[in-house]
Amino acid sequence: xxxxxxxxxMTATEGAIVQINCTYQTSGFxxxxxxxxxxxxxxxxxxxxxxxxxxxxxRFSSFLSRSKGYSYLLLxxxxxxxxxxxxxxxxxxxxxxxxxxxxxxxKLSVIP
Amino acid sequence: GxxxxxxxxxxxxKSGTSVKIECRSLDFQATTMFWYRQFPxxxxxxxxxxxxxxxxxxxxxxxxxxxxxxxxxLTLSTLTVTSAHPEDSSFYICSARSNPGLAGNGEQYFGPGxxxxxx
Numbered sequence: 001x002x003x004x005x006x007x008x009x010m011t012a013t014e015g016a017i018v019q020i021n022c023t024y025q026t027s028g029f030x031x032x033x034x035x036x037x038x039x040x041x042x043x044x045x046x047x048x049x050x051x052x053x054x055x056x057x058x059r060f061s062s063f064l065s066r067s068k069g070y071s072y073l074l075l076x077x078x079x080x081x082x083x084x085x086x087x088x089x090x091x092x093x094x095x096x097x098x099x100x101x102x103x104x105x106x107k108l109s110v111i112p
Numbered sequence: 113g114x115x116x117x118x119x120x121x122x123x124x125x126k127s128g129t130s131v132k133i134e135c136r137s138l139d140f141q142a143t144t145m146f147w148y149r150q151f152p153x154x155x156x157x158x159x160x161x162x163x164x165x166x167x168x169x170x171x172x173x174x175x176x177x178x179x180x181x182x183x184x185x186l187t188l189s190t191l192t193v194t195s196a197h198p199e200d201s202s203f204y205i206c207s208a209r210s211n212p213g214l215a216g217n218g219e220q221y222f223g224p225g226x227x228x229x230x231x
Contacts, residue, residue, distance in 0.1 A: 033219060043156070043207050044166060089154065095188035098144060098209050104155040 002026040004103035006088050011109045020073045020106045022088035030093040033100065034062050034073045037085045039096055046073070046086075075108075083110045115139055116208050118223035125196055125230055133191045133226045135206030141186040142208035146220060147179075150203040160188055196230045203227055 003025040012018040022034070031050040035043035046075055049064035049071060061074040073086055085105040091098060125131050135145060144163050148156040160181050162168035166222035167216040168181040180192040189208075193200055 035222075040203075040225075040227075042207075042225045044189070045221070047217055048219055074135070099146070099158060099161060100156075102155040105154075 002090065002092075002101050004088055004090060004101065006086075006103040006106045008104070009107045009109070011111060012075075014078055014080060014110055014112050016078050017074065017076050018078060018108065020075070020086050020088075020108065022071045022073070022103055024069050024071070024088070024090050024103075025071075026092060026101070028092040029066065029069075030091045032062075032064055032071050033089045033091070034060075034071075035087040035089060035102075037087055039084075039104065043087055078110050080110050080112070083108060102107055114210060114221045116142075116206065116221045116223040118206055118226050120226060121224060122227045123229070125228070127197055127230055128195055130192055130194045131196055131228060133193075133204055133206075133228075135189045135191070135208070135223050137187045137208040137210075137221070140208075140210045142189075142210060143186070144209040145183055145189040146207045146209070147181060147189075147191050148205045148207070150205060150225075155212060159191075193228065196228070198230045201228055201230045 017035045033048050034046040036046050037043040042074045047062035054063045064071045085107045087105045088103040089100040117136045117160040119134045128199040147159045150156045159169050159174045160170045162181050162183040164183050164186050168214045170176045203225050206223045209220050
């Protein structure tokens with residue numbers, strides 16, 4: 001089976017930096033995605049990690065440690081519009097390798 | 113690029129009726145399409161995976177006779193909720209996978225979702 005854990009909720013201040021952690025346990029791990037989802041809308045792609053290390057993309061960065069089953073999403077210079085749920089999702093190698101298994105998501109509230 | 117549309121965005125139907133939801137990839141050919149369901153404050157749960165021209169693969173616990181999936185072309189998949197009941201009320205989201213995609217691993221692009229309410 002698969003198990004993906006994320007904090008349920010986080011609050012951060014506009015302009016600050018926030019780190020959202022994700023731990024996973026899955027056989028045949030292939031890669032990890034981060035998606036952003038605003039309430040009532042579909043998820044939008046943020047990042048993809050398959051190798052260990054940090055991937056930086058503007059204000060967002062994502063880190064992966066395969067040996068530790070751990071990832072984080074780092075959001076810098078927070079803006080009010082960053083208030084959303086952030087979903088961690090993993091894919092597995094082999095049959096069904098493009099299926100995404102999602103964590104429950106972390107609801108981020110950015111306050112002034 | 114990589115836009116996925118869903119229709120309708122919202123639908124209200126009476127218990128016992130059937131509802132069809134369409135998912136289209138607008139500017140790319142989707143090798144695979146996925147259907148998810150999301151209940152309030154819950155994560156997306158994969159219902160089924162469909163490849164063009166073949167039968168859909170359903171996840172454990174999802175009734176294939178209740179949730180009919182037709183993937184007639186590389187740009188269109190439909191989900192029909194048959195004999196809908198109030199417990200089927202949920203947010204249904206489709207996604208389409210391109211190959212290889214911007215991230216190089218055929219990441220999924222999501223439609224805007226369909227809010228189904230069964231009364």
